[in-house]
Amino acid sequence: MLSEGVDGQVFGRSKKLRDGLTRTRRSFFGRITELLGVTEVTEELWEELEVLLIQADVGVATTVELVERLRERVARERVRHAGAVREMLKEELIGILDGQTSAPINEGHPLxxxxxxxxxxxxxxxxxxxxxxxxxxxxxxxxxxxxxxxxxxxxxxxxxxxxxxxxxxxxxxxxxxxxxxxxxxxxxxxxxxxxxxxxxxxxxxxxxxxxxx
Known part of the structure; x- marks a missing residue:
């Protein structure tokens, strides 16, 4: 939520934190990329994708919603290759995050x-x-x-x-x-x-x- 400049000014740059986040990101997206590197979209792919998302603490409800959206898009757009699903997944994740609003502060409540x-x-x-x-x-x-x-x-x-x-x-x-x-x-x-x-x-x-x- 802080700009990069303010964040660096107040707390400094933490190499350990950045490295940890990088490892987590590479691990998650690396496994997603490996999974979606297969040639065809199959039922097994959806099942494995659900497992990966849940293991990444996306949450069961959000995972089910994501996979259902992807299934519908794949069917509607007649996608056959799994590689295209990766970009769709990114778009759906961004769509969910963009739809969130910040909790109001002090609107009708003293604290x-x-x-x-x-x-x-x-x-x-x-x-x-x-x-x-x-x-x-x-x-x-x-x-x-x-x-x-x-x-x-x-x-x-x-x-x-x-x-x-x-x-x-x-x-x-x-x-x-x-x-x-x-x-x-x-x-x-x-x-x-x-x-x-x-x-x-x-x-x-x-x-x-x-x-x-």
Whole structure:
């Protein structure tokens, strides 16, 4: 969400992060390219594509929707070669992403709460700092909530980023009840006149229904 210039100015360039994202991107699209390098569109291709998308954490519902769209386009445009499906997949993914709108901030609510969810080691805390800076640049007052209480390091890391971007951080002791942290963070946000509360959470995938609930 930040421009490249602002991102580099505030946080510097992280070679480790860039390399990690590059490896992930190459791994995913490399497997997609290999799959769609076959000569013909077959039923097995659709099944394998579904598996690859789900393994890439695209989500079951989105995967089913994507594959169904691709099936319809392939039939409608009478595509026979799998190579053409790769470009169609890119177009459909872009179409889904372009159709998303940003959540409104402070429209009818005194405080907007954003929960940041993801597996450990994927850059949640750094992304929180970037989001905080993004909203601050747009005149919003931001407060952070350290609800990843399972790892003491996560709390300390969020406090460090809070100091760097100039945000208050609401935190409890390690192993505290995450719900209590969020409650206190909301109360603090309301009391301090914050516009946005961004909450760090313990590692989980968005596809894990029970953990999300």
């Amino acid at each position: 907007t709460v954003i929960l940041v969810v993801g597996a450990n080691g994927t850059g949640k805390t750094t992304s929180i700092a970037k989001l905080a800076h993004y909203y601050q640049e747009r005149g919003k007052k931001v407060i952070l909530g350290a609800a990843d209480t399972f790892r003491a390091a996560a709390i300390d890391q969020l406090k460090v980023w809070g100091r760097r971007v100039g945000c208050d951080v609401v935190a409890h002791q390690p192993r505290a009840d995450p719900g209590a942290v969020v409650y206190d963070a909301i109360q603090a946000g309301l009391a301090r006149g914050a516009d946005v509360l961004i909450v760090d959470t313990a590692g989980r995938l968005h596809t894990k229904y029970n953990l999300m609930q």
